[in-house]
Amino acid sequence: MASMTATTGATRLLKRKRKPVDWEKDFYKNGYPKEVIVIDDSPTPPPHHNASSSSSSSSNGPTIHTPAYGSQMQHYPSSSSSTHYHTAALQGPTLHPDEILHSLKKRRKELQALPAAASLSGHLLAHDKSAVAIATKQAHAPYDDKDGHLIMQPNDYLTARYKVMRMLGQGTFGKVVECYDRVRRTFCAIKVIRAIPKYREASKIEIRVLTTLKERDPLNLHKCIHLLEWFDYRNHICMVFELLGQSVFDFLKxxxxxxxxxxxxxxxAKQLLTSVAFLHDLKLIHTDLKPENILLVSQTCHMDNKSRVLDNTEIRLIDFGSATFEQDYHASVVCTRHYRAPEIILGSGWSYPCDIWSVGCILVELFTGEALFHTHENLEHLALMEACLGKIPAHVSRPAATFAQKYFKNSILRYPDAKTTRQSREFVAKMKTLNHLITPDTPMNVEFRDLISKMLVYDAKERITAREALRHSFFTL
Known part of the structure; x- marks a missing residue:
């Protein structure tokens, strides 16, 4: 009976013009919003979002735009016209009470005009005590740590829409967290950039790259991660992506x-080269290819002879924060150390071929289980290359930048030198040649070694391209 009375009252409220009320007194009770029963009897209005996005509607439902960098958009179907009854406990917290109250005092319009609390999914969302407690704690806590990372805990919110579930990773750029999207009603991954100017600027370049990739490949046939949307939250650029599995490196580990x-x-190899060829066709160089930047779509696996074997080998290429258009400025040092091409170490200029060198190193690592050139110093790195692939040709070492000339004398690598440690000498001495790392005991190994030998060529001009590599006989077996 009480439920029926509440329902009748709510229906009348929606049908007749409301009399002026004391919003603060009416909406709050003992400092917390009252529970409200809401009737779903109309299509969902456009979801609330911040100033970094704008919304419009279409025949397929509301559309969210991210206009700062192009025309990507997502369509959301309208809600069912059937009647449902929801309480606050099902919806969870939205905004801090002070923020809601400020908006109520400012606008004093109909219930549906309330900020995110009223517009999300087209319902008036009431708060329960625990929800407000979480929002209050989050609102009054310091936003950033001393390094500019956004401080986040499980159950915190990135705007009213995204609920933080768990941390997925942290790097120089910022953090990646798993969130629950209360509009799409699914889980996603959000990359939260540090609130430091240089990282904010780099993230805007990454958004430009990601927007280009999505516009040119809307069906994602080339296996690159797609940006769903982005927003600016407390001076942190936040990029929303589909939630994928762990990285190839983490699975290997x-x-x-x-x-x-x-x-x-x-x-x-086929998927990775497809992605790289697509980037190169767009005049883009990834510059940071490594197993950590290759994500599995699904990490489900089974055991076979005490080893985990993937059930699905589909991947996505991620992290375009260092991607560079061919016509843009080229930094002197790019790529993570183990996957860095010789032309980068020598400072003789780099372009598309540096990505191919990285792919070659990655594939050997997947074949052996260990990084091909596991080092942290330039001279030792070059020495490992020579131990594995043979002497560096004079026409490659001669154009080296001034800072790299010290590594050679008469076009011969000066290793070991006076500063070389005994551990380094022993480490380089144990380095195997490519022929020993990939033994030609099967037809597939023969073709695989031939492909790798064409990728790991010192002279960038003679290195195989991604399109040429895709036509290699290794992929016909």
Whole structure:
């Protein structure tokens, strides 16, 4: 009976013009919003979002735009016209009470005109005590740590829409967290950039790159991560992506660095080269290809001879924060150390071929389980290259930048030198040649080694391209 009375009252409220009320007194009770029962009897209005986005509607439902960098948009279907009854406990917290109260005093319009609390999913969302407690704690806590990272805990909110579930990773750029999207009603990954000017500017370049990728490949046939939307939250650029599995490196690590099966490597290689070829066609160079930047779509697996074997080898290429258009400024040092091409170390200029060198290093790592050139110093890195691939040709070392000339004398690598440690000498001495790392004991290994030998060529001009690599006989087996 009480429920029926509440329903009748709510219906009348929506049908007749409201009399002036004391919003603060009416909406709050003992400092907390009262529970409200809401009737779903009309299509969902456009979801609330911040100043970084704007919304419009179409025949397919509301559309969210991210106009700062292009025309990407997502369509959301209108809600069902059937009647449902919701309480605040089902919706969870939205904005801090003070923020809601400020908006109420300012506008004093109909209930549906309330800020995010009223517009999300087209319902009036009431708060329960625990929700307000979380929002209050989050609102009064310091936003950033000393390094400019946004301080986040499970159950915190990135705007009223995204509820933080858990931390997925942290890097120089910022953090990645798993969130629940209360509009799409699904989970997603959000990259939260540090509130430092240089990282904010870099993130805007990444958004420009991601927007270009999505516009040119809306069906994602080229296996690059797609940006769903972005927003600015407390001076942090936040980029929203689909939630994927762990990285190839993390899977390798969890599998005790056991090599992947040859057929898996073949599929990884084809997808990765497809992504790189697509980037290069767009005049883009990724510059930071490594196993950590290759995510599995699904990490489900089964055990086979005490080893984890993936059930699905589909991947996505991620992290375009260092991606560079060919016509843009080229930084002197790019790529993570282990996957860095010789032309970068020598400072002789880099372009598309540096990505191919990185792919070659990645594929060998998937084959052996260990990084091909596991070092942190330039001279030792070059020495490992020579131990594995043979002497660096004079026409490659001669154009080296002034700072790299010290590594050579008469076009011969000066290793070891007076500063070389005994551990370094022993480490380089243990380096195997490419022929020993990839033994030609199967037809697939023969073709795989041939492909790698064409990728790991010192002279960038003679290195195979991504399109040429895709036509290699390794992929016909």
């Amino acid at each position: 969890s599998n005790e660095f056991k090599p992947f099966p040859s057929t898996h490597i073949q599929h990884f």
